Amino acid sequence: MIRERHLFGPGPSNPYPEATRALAEPLLGHLDPEFLRVMDETCDMLRTVWGTENSRTLPLSATGSAGMEAAFVNTVHPGDVVVVAVNGLFGQRMTDVAARCGAEVVAVEHEWGQPVDVERVLAAHDSPAIIAAVHAETSTGVRSDIAALGAGKGDALLVTDAVTSIAGIELRADDWGVDIGYAGTQKCLGVAPGLAPFTINDRAFERRVEKPQSWYLDLGMLGGYVGEAASKGGQRTYHHTAPTAMVASLHAGLTRILDEGLEAVWTRHQAAGDELQAGLEAMGLELFAAEGSRLPELTTVKVPEGVDSAAVRRELLERHGIEIGAGAGAYASTVWRIGLMGRNARPDAVLLVLAALQDVLGTSRG
């Protein structure tokens, strides 16, 4: 039996139908001229959703967390100071990943649910090699001001996690001074999980580690297959077998998004998030993320006193085929995460998840 789910958690979301269909199209080899065209167009469209002109913009052949690893493993030289803004699980993860790459990590801790305190992060060290922050914290549903970090970064490189922001909310890597960015396909891009859209500018590439610890994520080597050399018509160098079905699917998802219009897609996410958050408050529920910093695509809401968080999620899944997320870390049983991302950022999804929550909570307040 095939189970159908409404994927209203923190990701994956239900893919755009175009992205699903592309997965099942006839497979191409990774060196087929037709596939290379698909790959080049995918990189072009990724540049648009990143808001960048970086020639080195590509989908890494692994999930978003590998994008985080690629960011640090290619740029952290032993002993480099890396200032990390930690306002949730993914900021925490950055400290672990950067430390494994040999960084001297300066973690700037925040209360979860709060946005990054830009002044505190910028004041944390005199001359960091890297400043790193999460644009949209998937663990808390909070948006932070990347542009302000970019404006104040000085000589540091700015690493930005855009896993849950890309193609959902405004993202302008070049304008904001983002030097290195990574994302995932399974959130607002509306594609299955499996690829990490990645971008790095010349400034960061020039400071890169010559021979990083990771062969698989070595951007110097990957550049022979995609990116600048390749797009200039040079010979492609085989590095590893690209996941061709997934890239074709990302191509289809991006085409769909750009056909609709990137700003229209942002507006659609904002509208769905606004309606959902208003509806939850109207039900008497309390939102978790700090007001003014709430992501539209991922809403965090406190589990009401006396309610069994896991039982509600199980009921939603079994009775209505709806997946929502538990909270992360210390908030596992006290917060829910409701994502309306990509295809799901639309009014009928808002109505459905509100109605289903009311049904399961038994709190219909017509």
Add this chain to the structure above:
Amino acid sequence: MIRERHLFGPGPSNPYPEATRALAEPLLGHLDPEFLRVMDETCDMLRTVWGTENSRTLPLSATGSAGMEAAFVNTVHPGDVVVVAVNGLFGQRMTDVAARCGAEVVAVEHEWGQPVDVERVLAAHDSPAIIAAVHAETSTGVRSDIAALGAGKGDALLVTDAVTSIAGIELRADDWGVDIGYAGTQKCLGVAPGLAPFTINDRAFERRVEKPQSWYLDLGMLGGYVGEAASKGGQRTYHHTAPTAMVASLHAGLTRILDEGLEAVWTRHQAAGDELQAGLEAMGLELFAAEGSRLPELTTVKVPEGVDSAAVRRELLERHGIEIGAGAGAYASTVWRIGLMGRNARPDAVLLVLAALQDVLGTSRG
């Protein structure tokens, strides 16, 4: 326009139809109980195709080359001696990957096209921490004797690349003394590229690096989501978002293979390879791989004197939709690689590729 290809190169191969269909089924979340069942069954079926009872057998969320990286990054302690049998491109790659992990690499070089010289490899160092070899060299079409390496490995760990052998030819990880193995999905498993089936036994796991350079491929952390802890009914720990569509597809491909019967699948690959190789020789072409060590699933053949290798491949692709591979490394223009893997290991594919080659070479010899 959708291009259909006969993928008769060194991989990817055309996926089994079941595997393609599974990609397009409704997506599940990575923590959905239904998906966790799919993941557990996938790990069970992987144990069968690996020929292992290792609890730590799982699909890593990246392509086969990341499997290679996982093998070394989790087991190489700084300064460890790693003896690598190099009889092709993927043996070479192992030396690079292991060195980045801090190994003192002892490369045992072979002429390409020859199988691994077991005695020479075993004699290369008194007490290596690791001995590594490729079971089926994708660059040359050669099979090596992993069982003999396992029998002579002594206290060393044996790392085996099974990217092009798994589910194509006999592979018995436990019987042969393989401690760590990695593979890919896009060859004889008949699934799109994107996952790296991986297995590690207790002996190797106990010697692992406590905190490897790679967070993404850290087997200690991955074990909280899949593998032993998980399959014993313990709580799943979120590590990264599993590529759920790809795992569902691997599940479908494995189901198809085990329904047919693993040994029957090996026999089918052997028959197709035998027919192809006989047919190529009957056309007057010369095989590249050493006789007695030829892989049935991947045949290497010398480009006849005076023939433009790339032009033939282009003609095959444009006129007949057939992809075959160029040679690797120094043999790029003097060898072709013809793979009949997974779904393509069948008589009609043999007939087609032979007929097409005759057509394009203009050497019909009725």
